[in-house]
Amino acid sequence: MIQFLDLKKINARFEETFQKKFKHFLDSGRYILGDEVETFEADFASYCGTKYCVGTSNGLDALTLIFKAYIELGVLKANDEVLVPANTYIASILSVIHSGLTPIFVEPDEQTFNISVEEIKRHINNKTKAILVVHLYGQLATMEAINDVAKEHNLLVIEDAAQAHGAINNNGKKAGNLGHAAAFSFYPSKNLGALGDAGAITTQDKQLAEMIVQLRNYGSLEKYSNNYKGFNNRLDEIQAAMLSIKLPFLDEDNARRREIANRYLNEITNKSIQLPYYDESENHVFHVFVVRVTERDNFATFLKKNSIGYLIHYPKPPHRQVALQEYSHLQLPITETIHEQVISIPISPVMTDEEVTQIINLLNAY
Amino acid sequence: MIQFLDLKKINARFEETFQKKFKHFLDSGRYILGDEVETFEADFASYCGTKYCVGTSNGLDALTLIFKAYIELGVLKANDEVLVPANTYIASILSVIHSGLTPIFVEPDEQTFNISVEEIKRHINNKTKAILVVHLYGQLATMEAINDVAKEHNLLVIEDAAQAHGAINNNGKKAGNLGHAAAFSFYPSKNLGALGDAGAITTQDKQLAEMIVQLRNYGSLEKYSNNYKGFNNRLDEIQAAMLSIKLPFLDEDNARRREIANRYLNEITNKSIQLPYYDESENHVFHVFVVRVTERDNFATFLKKNSIGYLIHYPKPPHRQVALQEYSHLQLPITETIHEQVISIPISPVMTDEEVTQIINLLNAY
Ligand SMILES: Cc1ncc(COP(=O)(O)O)c(/C=N/[C@@H]2[C@@H](O)[C@@H](OP(=O)(O)OP(=O)(O)OC[C@H]3O[C@@H](n4cc(C)c(=O)[nH]c4=O)C[C@@H]3O)O[C@H](C)[C@H]2O)c1O
Ligand SMILES: Cc1ncc(COP(=O)(O)O)c(/C=N/[C@@H]2[C@@H](O)[C@@H](OP(=O)(O)OP(=O)(O)OC[C@H]3O[C@@H](n4cc(C)c(=O)[nH]c4=O)C[C@@H]3O)O[C@H](C)[C@H]2O)c1O
Numbered sequence: 001m002i003q004f005l006d007l008k009k010i011n012a013r014f015e016e017t018f019q020k021k022f023k024h025f026l027d028s029g030r031y032i033l034g035d036e037v038e039t040f041e042a043d044f045a046s047y048c049g050t051k052y053c054v055g056t057s058n059g060l061d062a063l064t065l066i067f068k069a070y071i072e073l074g075v076l077k078a079n080d081e082v083l084v085p086a087n088t089y090i091a092s093i094l095s096v097i098h099s100g101l102t103p104i105f106v107e108p109d110e111q112t113f114n115i116s117v118e119e120i121k122r123h124i125n126n127k128t129k130a131i132l133v134v135h136l137y138g139q140l141a142t143m144e145a146i147n148d149v150a151k152e153h154n155l156l157v158i159e160d161a162a163q164a165h166g167a168i169n170n171n172g173k174k175a176g177n178l179g180h181a182a183a184f185s186f187y188p189s190k191n192l193g194a195l196g197d198a199g200a201i202t203t204q205d206k207q208l209a210e211m212i213v214q215l216r217n218y219g220s221l222e223k224y225s226n227n228y229k230g231f232n233n234r235l236d237e238i239q240a241a242m243l244s245i246k247l248p249f250l251d252e253d254n255a256r257r258r259e260i261a262n263r264y265l266n267e268i269t270n271k272s273i274q275l276p277y278y279d280e281s282e283n284h285v286f287h288v289f290v291v292r293v294t295e296r297d298n299f300a301t302f303l304k305k306n307s308i309g310y311l312i313h314y315p316k317p318p319h320r321q322v323a324l325q326e327y328s329h330l331q332l333p334i335t336e337t338i339h340e341q342v343i344s345i346p347i348s349p350v351m352t353d354e355e356v357t358q359i360i361n362l363l364n365a366y
Numbered sequence: 367m368i369q370f371l372d373l374k375k376i377n378a379r380f381e382e383t384f385q386k387k388f389k390h391f392l393d394s395g396r397y398i399l400g401d402e403v404e405t406f407e408a409d410f411a412s413y414c415g416t417k418y419c420v421g422t423s424n425g426l427d428a429l430t431l432i433f434k435a436y437i438e439l440g441v442l443k444a445n446d447e448v449l450v451p452a453n454t455y456i457a458s459i460l461s462v463i464h465s466g467l468t469p470i471f472v473e474p475d476e477q478t479f480n481i482s483v484e485e486i487k488r489h490i491n492n493k494t495k496a497i498l499v500v501h502l503y504g505q506l507a508t509m510e511a512i513n514d515v516a517k518e519h520n521l522l523v524i525e526d527a528a529q530a531h532g533a534i535n536n537n538g539k540k541a542g543n544l545g546h547a548a549a550f551s552f553y554p555s556k557n558l559g560a561l562g563d564a565g566a567i568t569t570q571d572k573q574l575a576e577m578i579v580q581l582r583n584y585g586s587l588e589k590y591s592n593n594y595k596g597f598n599n600r601l602d603e604i605q606a607a608m609l610s611i612k613l614p615f616l617d618e619d620n621a622r623r624r625e626i627a628n629r630y631l632n633e634i635t636n637k638s639i640q641l642p643y644y645d646e647s648e649n650h651v652f653h654v655f656v657v658r659v660t661e662r663d664n665f666a667t668f669l670k671k672n673s674i675g676y677l678i679h680y681p682k683p684p685h686r687q688v689a690l691q692e693y694s695h696l697q698l699p700i701t702e703t704i705h706e707q708v709i710s711i712p713i714s715p716v717m718t719d720e721e722v723t724q725i726i727n728l729l730n731a732y
Contacts, residue, residue, distance in 0.1 A: 007397075011395070012392075018392060019385070019388065027374070032553070059598070061598060094595055094596070218456060224682060226684075226687040226690070231464070232426040315590050
């Protein structure tokens with residue numbers, strides 16, 4: 001049996017340090033917005049190359065806070081249009097809706113699965129105010145081209161970097177530092193995963209960061225003084241403490257993911273399995289390794305029978321979810337086909353070479 | 367030096383159990399919505415005497431989820447009026463606003479500081495759909511009278527029980543089971559406090575509980591299938607685990623709080639310090655012990671000089687906060703006077719008799 005993702009094993013590497021830190025955390029008597037959050041924020045900002053990082057409760061809240069902060073700052077206003085990838089985890093789109101903005105679904109590039117620049121251009125009108133870019137599966141979107149279009153039309157560029165911690169573009173810049181602001185999720189299964197819900201925003205924009213610092217804490221900078229209609233969207237001290245332990249190993253973990261991905265790309269030779277596009281010059285961090293098969297049910301049954309874990313990212317596109325039925329009339333054929341065919345096979349920093357070989361052999365025998 | 371609240375000491379009592387549990391938690395490899403959350407939900411529901419408990423990210427989100435769930439269920443709709451105590455922590459009111467409902471500020475009873483039934487009656491009109499009751503400082507609001515009025519006008523009654531874990535009315539029913547639904551905060555300083563942000567809702571209403579279960583988890587019951595425009599408002603496994611350790615000691619802790627409160631009430635004899643109202647038949651849980659003084663700055667300086675911690679719950683009423691400036695025209699003289707005069711002196715289950723004596727002597731010498 002090879003699990004899809006052995007999170008227990010991933011975290012077991014840090015168990016002793018986690019336990020020491022937990023004791024230290026208990027002894028501190030500080031559980032909310034203390035030194036651990038500040039330290040992690042500073043370290044993660046420096047890791048991403050941004051001036052600011054603000055810890056948040058999770059990735060969805062991080063995204064939502066960015067939009068709500070821009071609204072408080074008067075940069076965005078209710079019903080402004082935000083271009084979003086049609087092909088993403090639903091949270092990306094929910095953040096736009098929860099902020100009172102209008103999501104405009106944009107088809108992806110067929111090769112990369114990431115939002116298509118041509119399609120972006122096609123959807124820009126005078127109500128368009130922002131582009132929400134998702135670096136899906138750990139692969140950076142074509143940020144240079146997107147930023148050019150955005151500049152031309154005076155649009156904000158927000159990165160949903162929930163799946164791309166540590167990805168580096170060919171100019172050496174990291175995910176989280178490729179637009180006006182970025183949201184990260186540290187959901188446990190992410191490349192940098194907490195031991196519970198956690199998230200962060202990164203940005204070079206001081207005003208934005210300061211607004212989010214208030215909005216995540218009841219709209220308050222100073223205790224019992226509320227300047228904005230804020231929320232409770234704080235990053236927990238304990239999660240920050242655990243993240244600080246794992247952050248130094250992120251690059252190493254990502255390198256191991258790429259190593260495994262490279263083996264898959266080179267050694268899976270079965271023509272009925274379509275391998276993902278991979279531009280070596282951009283540092284894909286392979287949050288998941290997603291292949292395409294035309295008869296997915298068949299393939300899934302085959303994996304199951306052979307005790308190989310898998311997941312589908314994602315089985316149903318956002319515009320086909322009951323939750324978003326007002327968008328169900330949209331014709332998004334590329335997105336729909338992708339959702340019918342994708343399937344994620346195991347990849348993780350703690351997989352052994354033998355496990356990788358086993359999977360390759362099995363897939364070649366499919 | 368007597369701290370206002372020695373949280374470190376409160377939690378130190380459980381340190382060994384916390385550490386064992388933490389190891390068990392790490393070994394489980396389950397960090398989100400697993401057994402710990404389920405166990406705590408079952409235990410807390412049973413503690414409160416309700417059929418359902420749903421863990422949430424914090425108290426503000428618990429309140430907001432209740433309102434949003436009623437909206438999804440068609441029981442409430444945008445702009446419906448909700449009567450709220452003018453004299454509360456701002457989070458209570460923010461939850462109403464964030465849900466798209468209209469808060470109507472209601473003055474408290476001068477004696478109990480809790481929402482006044484007479485004032486409730488005065489504000490009911492045909493737009494009124496709910497009453498948000500806060501059991502302020504750990505003292506139950508006059509629920510029987512409030513429920514009677516609510517029944518008569520067909521209004522929902524929502525309890526904000528963030529400060530009243532374990533309070534019992536004179537019919538033996540607990541906070542959390544005195545209206546249609548209740549929100550709890552397990553913010554670390556609460557009578558039942560987590561080691562980070564955490565909250566819960568309790569209710570007898572199956573439909574409501576089921577809706578909140580979905581709304582707190584991206585609107586989803588089944589992975590990747592989204593029925594509602596949900597949120598990420600989950601209670602963390604680790605916080606649930608820690609709360610389960612502390613819950614069995616809540617009644618004992620509350621009893622100790624009452625013991626200290628009784629000494630304060632009997633032994634503080636200084637006429638310039640107005641002691642809180644206390645109906646012995648209702649089981650006040652003294653989340654904080656709040657006295658009134660006319661010259662608060664003076665009194666605070668006196669406490670500080672004598673190394674006694676204090677806090678002010680709260681220095682500025684919600685309608686005077688910049689965040690709620692559209693309500694700043696309201697005339698709420700009782701609320702305003704309370705905010706000018708209240709000050710909270712130390713009370714906690716880990717205070718020693720000597721510390722209590724020291725505080726009493728000092729206050730009598732003021
Ligand atoms: C682009 C984008 N934007 C915003 C967001 C929103 O961020 P969020 O609010 O922080 O969730 C996401 C999140 N996205 C993820 C989404 O990608 C998906 O992630 P996933 O890896 O498929 O999640 P999973 O199936 O729960 O876990 C994967 C494996 O890991 C194992 N596991 C998991 C957990 C939680 C555990 O405790 N123990 C385990 O052993 C079981 C599974 O085999 O579903 C999650 C609920 C979302 O948070 C996103 O992808
Ligand atoms: C009626 C009502 N409804 C909804 C809510 C919203 O619930 P929430 O979203 O869960 O916060 C509240 C919350 N209400 C509380 C509010 O009452 C107030 O609580 P407080 O006890 O005055 O808070 P505090 O000053 O942070 O902590 C008290 C003492 O404890 C010490 N401490 C504190 C922390 C956090 C620590 O880690 N270590 C410490 O040593 C320092 C302080 O001396 O302020 C909080 C931020 C709110 O969550 C409420 O009262």
